[in-house]
Amino acid sequence: MPITFFLKSLCVLFLMVLVTDGQSKTKKTWAYDEHSGEAEERDNDLDQKHKSTYEKEFVPYMHNIGLGIGTHSPFLGRVQVDDSGTQNGLELNPAFTLSSMFHLSEHFAFTPSVSYIYSRNNAVDLTKKKEFNFKADLSLILTTGIGPFHFLFSPGLYLTRISGDGGETTLKNGNATESFYLPKESSTAYNFSTGIGSQWYPFQNWSFKSTLDFFNYLEPDNLRYSLTLTLNWHYVDPSKMWR
Amino acid sequence: MNYSWTVLVLTVTVSFNLWSFTLNNNVDAAFDSEEVSINLSSSSTCINTGKSTSQILGYLEKAIDEFWNTVPTSNLRLKKGTLVSKGSDFESDPLCQGGINSPCTPNGGLTVSDGIFIACNDNIVNFASTSIAAATLTNNIEGTAIKGALILLNDRTGSQLASLDDGAFISVIAHEIGHAIGLGHSPEKENLMYYSTVTKRESLGWDDIEGTTYLYPKRDKLFGLIGCAPSGFAERDPEITGEAVISPSHLRVTKEMEKNETISALFSLLLGLLAMPFIIITLQKIKSRK
Known part of the structure; x- marks a missing residue:
């Protein structure tokens, strides 16, 4: 329950800050209208300058396009991995990400992304699992001495597709063996997730991103976490990009 | 239709280098309801299992809550039922006609009409x-829909069930429930659906999770709201709109339909993601003009 409350609060907080972030700029502009005479004209000039600066700086534009590679660890600590009860930890399931970033204001950005996650079990499994992850991150941007740092609120959609080619396999059954059937169709599960994360840009073109996604966040007793870590390369050239 | 009868033994002997969940029938059958009740025979004495019916009901609840109802990518929700009287045949009769053969011909006298039924049996x-x-x-299957499944616990004199601690007993019941919902055995020990008990069972393994996801895929409600409800479903069942009332077995479609469905969903999502920045920019521009 506390985690669910925390996530909901975080969502509300992000939206509130986003709204007030835009309003504070507007109020600043209106303040100049309270003066009169020459001062008013000067201030109106300042207002115009400020306004043009505002428009130049804060009209949203696509800031970069990113390509990422990393690892995805699903349902941390909740899947048994051996016969003595050990639960799963960090895993090496390769994740490939394509993302872009749109500045919404000085301190906020919208960062949609799509990821493909390759399950390492596919190499030795008779059934195939493919995972796609669509995210719509909202970033709170902080400027630090070691490069921009983004805090992420990260809602998303996971598609998990499982398929097989059919057939049979013989396995132990009691004290004998038995033929069991392999799946012959395909099936896709759709899960909405919400998450939090961080993205650090130590260099202009490179970033490290970590995201903790929560599943079943409306069922606190059944909450699950997945961790994704990626290294991203960004194409950044605002002057040549659409704005 | 072929389906396997399945048993769980209390020893550990072999493992395989092959990873995969399997199914216990050749038609990919699954319950056609998202909520399945599991009842226990009230007439079972269960003397030789070393457990009372009320204890077994308690284990059943844990087996449901700690294992099968925990899969985030599955819509299946199992529900602990009650003590139900179905007659003494369930305590004494064979599961298959003419003995245990493969494939098993179900004993019609033990057909379970609805849900999953557990009884102690000494045959x-x-x-x-x-x-x-x-x-x-799974002795009551219509097409690809499981209607009923029967779990029999070994109540013969000397049954080694009696020597199991609570955790192991819970995992035995959970394993059998896995068969009842349509899963076969897994070749790897970390999975609940491994054919034998193991040192310690804490949670499901990947084969268990993927098998449940395959048979009962999750469809979060919001998905229908953003225009991505796959069109193929409406063609299969014109009375159903959206995704809210579609049963899991209907969700498993042919590969061709699955392909179209996935492309449609991905395309819709891509459009949505592309459209969002434009909407935001437009709103910002309107706001800045004001």
């Missing part, structure tokens, strides 16, 4: 060895 044909813990058969 020597079902349990040739005291080390066999339990046997399960």
